[in-house]
Amino acid sequence: MALNRLQLSNFRNITFAELSLVQGVNLFCGPNGSGKTSLLEAVHMLSTGRSFRSRKHKAVIQEGALGLTVFGRLSGGDSLGVERLADGGGRIRINRAPASSSSQLASCLPLQVINSDSFSALDGGPGVRRRLLDWAVFHVEHSFAEAWKNYQIALSQRNALLRRGKIVPDLLSVWERRLAESGEHVDALRQRLFAGLNAALTALLKSLPDSPLSRIEMSYRRGWRKEVSLIQALEESRQGDLAQGNTRVGPHRADLRFSASGEAAHQILSRGQQKMLVCALRTAMAELVCRHREKPVFLVDDLPSELDELNQLQFARWVSRCASQVLVTGIEVEATSRPWLALSPPWNSPKVFHVEHGHISAESSAAT
Known part of the structure; x- marks a missing residue:
């Protein structure tokens, strides 16, 4: 199951973003502190009801905002929504109906996350x-x-x-x-x-x-x-x-x-x-x-960090066999896209997004 559409508001430094994603690879590139990891964090909240960086919802809500929302539409047609309020309240919805627990989200959108915290394994x-x-x-x-x-x-x-x-x-x-x-x-x-x-x-x-x-x-x-x-x-x-x-x-x-x-x-x-x-x-x-x-979605924060090009390519090959979609962050488009360009379709045509100061804009696919 893949995410076709993602919408979020008041999530850390991202005031509002609405994105159309592709099956295969979606690259989010930009300088450090621009909001790339926050985007992955929002997808994680859509799947689990919580952030992977903080157990406190208030820490994730943009300063001065009363709450945050994350909405996603899946490739199968289902919709997921999470609202977290600064006062501790919130709602989880699946196809606009209240969900009884966050495990229902996880069942709809299974995720694998690889980031700086992954070493704790x-x-x-x-x-x-x-x-x-x-x-x-x-x-x-x-x-x-x-x-x-x-x-x-x-x-x-x-x-x-x-x-x-x-x-x-x-x-x-x-x-x-x-x-x-x-x-x-x-x-x-x-x-x-x-x-x-x-x-x-x-x-x-x-x-x-x-x-x-x-x-x-x-x-x-x-x-x-x-x-x-x-x-x-x-x-x-x-x-x-x-x-x-x-x-x-x-x-x-x-x-x-x-x-x-x-x-x-x-x-x-x-x-x-x-x-x-x-x-x-x-x-x-x-x-x-x-x-x-159905195959899970992979969230990969800064793949080029600490992996040489051969290992990046090996990982990309592995993932292409068992993932429905990958969201990858990196600083430079060329370095971040390189391991994926060596694969077969649809993996060799990443959709590129530029992220800066919490603003996200779609660019043309990475050059093959």
Whole structure:
């Protein structure tokens, strides 16, 4: 699914913009601070209900404005709309009807984002990597969202009982059974998805035979010992959990690890190699999703940064197989468009937009 039309108002330094986008590649070029990243951020809000740079909606709203709006029309005809107000209110609409949750937006417009924060997949905390894995599970396994919601409810209830400091065995056992049932389901879905993700990532990395990336291995840790069931792990951990006031085992402690010969990937790879690994991981996730539903949209902030031309071209080839559309930012049109011009149609005819001081204007396609 691609975005045909994008309209936004009062989004950071962009007072108003209305754009017609193409399937394939859309390039947004201009100096730093011009509003290029804000445009990608607005598309992200259209898919998730939030910014990828700030958890506070007020920080994204243009100074002096009462609120912001983002509207998009998809290639299939559906429309999405997000309104965020400075007082904390807002609305989410799909085909002009109220949506009950932001997950409905994500289902309509699956996104993959590659930006400066993407390195946290390697050197950040486990929560970052869990969310990456769960993005793919959510879009592939239809029962995941409900299972994860049930798990979170049971987890919250068990933690509340632990924080009281006095365990009521019968009540605690009720929530532990629910926690174990939903948690085992969540883990089963993750493990099934991980097997496919690992195979897809390995294939992409093996296509880089002269790179240290071809030796990188990814592993999945489910959040409790392999030798026991989740209900057993919860029982074993109960006294320690009571002392700390929270549940220390379960799918909410799961993690992905990236390593080579026992060393963490982010400790042995250069910055450019780390970015290429993240690009491969995001591509592998998209490949899995497009086997089960329509291809996602990629948002790529400053692709030329830290990647040489050969790696940029390799990434462009990968993306052209599993994305419906790419929105890419860069400073110079020539450098930003170069990897895409080497591809076949429609990828070799990027639509170019010039961005400066929050103003966005369409230019002619990049020269072939």
